[in-house]
Amino acid sequence: MPVPAIEVVNLEKIYTRRRGEPVRAVDGLTFSIAPGSIFGLLGPNGAGKTTTLKILTTLIKPTSGHARILGIDVVGDPLKVRQHISVVIQESAVELFLSVRDNLHTFARFHRLPVDEIERRASRVIAQFGLESESSKKVMDLSGGFRRRVQVAKVFMVDTPVVFLDEFSTGMDPILKRSVMGLLRESAQRGRTIVLTTQILQEAEELCDDILIVSRGREVARGDLHTLKLLASGVYEVTMTFNRVPEGLETELAARHPLRLSVSATTVEIALKEPEHQVLELVTALSKRAQVLRVEIGGASLEDVFVQLMLDGAHETPEHAAITGGGR
Amino acid sequence: MTALGAVLYREGMIRATNLTFIFWDVFYPLGYLLVFGVGMTHAVGGALPGGLDYNAFFLAGVLGMASFGIASNTAWSFFMDRDNGIFYEMLTYPLSRSEYLIGKVLFNVLIATAQATVTVLLAGALLDVPVRFDLLPLLVAAVTVGTAGWFFFYAIFALQIRRNDAFNTVTSIFYFVFLFASSMFYPLEPLPEVFRRVAYANPITWQVDVLRYATVGIGEPRVLVMESAAFCVFTAATFLAALWSLHRQE
Numbered sequence: 001m002p003v004p005a006i007e008v009v010n011l012e013k014i015y016t017r018r019r020g021e022p023v024r025a026v027d028g029l030t031f032s033i034a035p036g037s038i039f040g041l042l043g044p045n046g047a048g049k050t051t052t053l054k055i056l057t058t059l060i061k062p063t064s065g066h067a068r069i070l071g072i073d074v075v076g077d078p079l080k081v082r083q084h085i086s087v088v089i090q091e092s093a094v095e096l097f098l099s100v101r102d103n104l105h106t107f108a109r110f111h112r113l114p115v116d117e118i119e120r121r122a123s124r125v126i127a128q129f130g131l132e133s134e135s136s137k138k139v140m141d142l143s144g145g146f147r148r149r150v151q152v153a154k155v156f157m158v159d160t161p162v163v164f165l166d167e168f169s170t171g172m173d174p175i176l177k178r179s180v181m182g183l184l185r186e187s188a189q190r191g192r193t194i195v196l197t198t199q200i201l202q203e204a205e206e207l208c209d210d211i212l213i214v215s216r217g218r219e220v221a222r223g224d225l226h227t228l229k230l231l232a233s234g235v236y237e238v239t240m241t242f243n244r245v246p247e248g249l250e251t252e253l254a255a256r257h258p259l260r261l262s263v264s265a266t267t268v269e270i271a272l273k274e275p276e277h278q279v280l281e282l283v284t285a286l287s288k289r290a291q292v293l294r295v296e297i298g299g300a301s302l303e304d305v306f307v308q309l310m311l312d313g314a315h316e317t318p319e320h321a322a323i324t325g326g327g328r
Numbered sequence: 329m330t331a332l333g334a335v336l337y338r339e340g341m342i343r344a345t346n347l348t349f350i351f352w353d354v355f356y357p358l359g360y361l362l363v364f365g366v367g368m369t370h371a372v373g374g375a376l377p378g379g380l381d382y383n384a385f386f387l388a389g390v391l392g393m394a395s396f397g398i399a400s401n402t403a404w405s406f407f408m409d410r411d412n413g414i415f416y417e418m419l420t421y422p423l424s425r426s427e428y429l430i431g432k433v434l435f436n437v438l439i440a441t442a443q444a445t446v447t448v449l450l451a452g453a454l455l456d457v458p459v460r461f462d463l464l465p466l467l468v469a470a471v472t473v474g475t476a477g478w479f480f481f482y483a484i485f486a487l488q489i490r491r492n493d494a495f496n497t498v499t500s501i502f503y504f505v506f507l508f509a510s511s512m513f514y515p516l517e518p519l520p521e522v523f524r525r526v527a528y529a530n531p532i533t534w535q536v537d538v539l540r541y542a543t544v545g546i547g548e549p550r551v552l553v554m555e556s557a558a559f560c561v562f563t564a565a566t567f568l569a570a571l572w573s574l575h576r577q578e
Contacts, residue, residue, distance in 0.1 A: 087420040093413035
């Protein structure tokens, strides 16, 4: 059986505070990640995603439990772990006084790449990230979006087998984001393991082949996209575009307690957990109230699954909140 | 490239973006000596105990002050690294925490050594300070260990204090206490007993006394050996404390 790229067993992190109760940020997480997969760690704010990532990247030590990267214990041999990982932290992290090219050079030197190889890779990465015209500018003179580009570009300078990305797409325009997602997929196909956290669930849906949803430091659901969608079976997403949205429709629809509802001038998007025939009846009823330009009915998206799990979790005691899907 | 080399490269690259700063670092002790030293020589008039004029006496003081200043500036760069976010990213790089600390001070030790060499050479040439060039290796060692020791000392506070305005207050207090309660600006012998005791417990005094011996050959060898040993212990202790502080970053 191959060694998992990442193995986490009963991981706990409790932050003690001078004033107030200790905070249990990670509460008994156990999971493993296969090499070459793109793993999404999802959860609401304060769910423990970043804390988990900080433990895996040796920034902090767990209170108890174990975590291993390629079989190396993060507490026992943190330096060896760091030789195998590269990290995009949530906050902006760039050398402001250095040029874009020098940022890439400096990062690669820490990973002991030969100088000629650094130069070759820097030119390639600069082109991949659309940084050609900015390459000799100091990063302090660039916008926040460009700074984030530089930060993410750094991990493509090196060949570390494991990459951690904490909300990597913050501040990126959609075109660059697509391109970076493509690069991440290519990296994973070549055997690199990617671990990412994101608040943008569509991103995770498109990118991740293995997802763990956490809340209050605990596993809520685990599996690939299809497995997770089974957890929200019976959820339908309806999108209807009218010539104009009928008056009072938003209030009427809100009364059905949908998982998600968005109403614009002409379009209604609603995610409902109701029997199929009721959903069809709703669509029929709505189509009689205004001219319908477009109707789309689909199954649950990852966002619907996420919302439903979080709502379910909010109504349950923490002891009974865990719902575990399939997965590796 | 080794991890230490990479940190050294990084520090060098950042400092090289501001050559004025490097120029200032290298030449400001000499400027201090030319303004303050010459002024005091004329104000005090005549020779100090030991037959030295004030310029010769103050040469070691100015070198001690310079390494103290470089150390506090280097420690302050932790705040800059935190603001840039790069501090936490660097902690995920393939280097140990001790390599990070040592690498960070290494470039500044080189600057401090260049600074000491320039200051000593020009003090001899311009102010007729009777420099003991045969003791240059000791001077380099005293500057190296001194700069490192003070950097580790300041790093303890820079790593524990989260606000740079609070750190600035701390450094101002240290400047006041360490620099004036020491043998940096004046000989300790004529001073009141209490002041002398405080000054002899001050690591700046230990460093400046060794620097004074290394520059103009003044000092009691037995005392200097003890002071050197004490400063090495101080450096080792502050290194361990700074390392502990770095490990506690969460």
